[in-house]
Amino acid sequence: MAKTRTAQELEKIFLEFAYYNDMKGVAFKPRAYELASESMAALGDEIKETWSRGGIKELKKLPGVGQSTAEKIDEYFRTGKIKEYAALKKEFPVDMWGLSRIEGLGPKHIRDLYKYLKVKNLTDLKKALKAHKVQKIPLWGEKSEEKLLRGLGLMEQAAGRKLLGYVLPLADEIVTQISKVKGVKRCTYAGSIRRKQETIGDIDLFATAANSEHVMDAFVNLPQVASMHEKGKTRASVRLNNGMDCDLRVVPDEVFGATLQYFTGDKRHNVLLRQYALSKGYTLSEYGLFKLTKKGTRKRGKLVVCKTEEEIYKHLGMDTPPPELRVGEDELEAAKKHALPNLIPYGSVKGDMQVQTDWTDGNTSIEGMAKAAKELGLSYMAVTDHTKALAFVGGLKDADVIKQGKEIDKLNKKLRGFRILKGTECDILKDGSLDLKNETLAKLEWVGVSIHSSFRLSRADQTRRLLRAIENPNVDCIMHPMCRIIGKREPIDYDMDEIIASAKKHRVALEIDAFPDRSDLRDIHVRAAVRAGVKLVISTDAHHPAHMSFIPLGEAIARRGWASKSDILNTKPVGELLSYLAKK
């Protein structure tokens, strides 16, 4: 769900409530407000819809939102502000949000900076650091000042989150290097990379070895490392040359499973799992699942399991949620009920359903792309060049599409064990009509349609536009349905529920475009489509042979959206796919 300023503001307000309470030394409330903030972040724009639908009563149903928080949200939407928040800001006029972005600077230190030096924001902090006043604060010293200065610099040059597709190869490279270090038994990435999140903030790795200090030294001296944040006996943290942070933890090989579970996260998933473990008389850490000595106490007793993730979840009476599902929402409930989905395995996609060639803006011939696809182990691909509305890439006219079809027929006779489908990525024009004639579309085997213009239409107009396209009986698929380009273009706005319902009715598939900066559909939309019984396809939007290797990224999105193999059309062999399409 998109986040408007309103949703983001609420997320920030509740996080600041958490910081203010933490700063004052109040117990437990910080965590409660933090959860409320996470709830706002997860909901995005739905928060206002929830409030409109049922006010405080409806808001209280949200996770982490109780009476007090619901009243604050209600006050915010009714009056545009929250009195208690305004009072806190007045009492303590400090930019908690901005200052806390600095690594190592938390609520208590922000309190002292304000108390002793009247530091309210980043500008004040820079001045105080320059005048070396920070080390004069009681209980602070020279090193604290240096650390803060370093943290400030790192924040200013830090790159934001990076796309999974670009981080994975780097993570693999580092894992390979650490694996070669003497004494290392196993090394793997965990964290958001293992969960295959859309974007990655930092690279989390761990290794198993008897002598950990030796591994730490090797790690901080890798060629990819620009600087070091901290280095202990079993944990180190560095800044890489590309601006990302990377953490390495070393543990004994026996506890591999427990560490993998702990380090994979996400944070909310682990908190929920650990809470559940406690309720069952266990305590869970990166060293294993332990029996509590006596129920109600926190004393750790005998080790129960630690070798694999599966045995830990099993001991708690549940199935193991695949990493892609570990987001701290309903996956643990499903795991307890043995109702986790049978996710589409990696390597299930048999054909790429969106491929551009040198007939338009691709850089390779149809034959060249087909050969590359075959080498990757695919057994078919759909040629889907752009249409004439995209004049700047030389989009195809009706006659060109027919001509291209004849060439594909020739190639298919020549190729052994591979099939090229005659397709298109036909433009959806502003009014929802299509850029090729119906008689042309009817001759194709795969008709994908997509939007490349008028991105800023109103929600109602954009919805109407897409519905009209879906209703065209020649259409098989909506390609990159959100039209976003991560970091460059916002998604277009329309009523996704209506589109999904219409796609179901007209037997139109939705695409998961695996190209890294598209990643479109997103996981939440995939899940909605799967629930509604709408079929999906995974494709790469390849413009170059190398792009077809993005397919696993699309499979990852499908997995995050709880999709099974049967939800994805192009896991079928080409014959079955064609007969499915023919029935439309």
Place this chain on the structure above:
DNA sequence: GCCGTTTTCGGCCCGACTGTTTTCAGTCG
């Protein structure tokens, strides 16, 4: 402040690293 297989009161995840006042608080993931 939130929440419920410990259920409307009494709990709230767990451990490593850093710096400093040397016994532990603060921060992070």
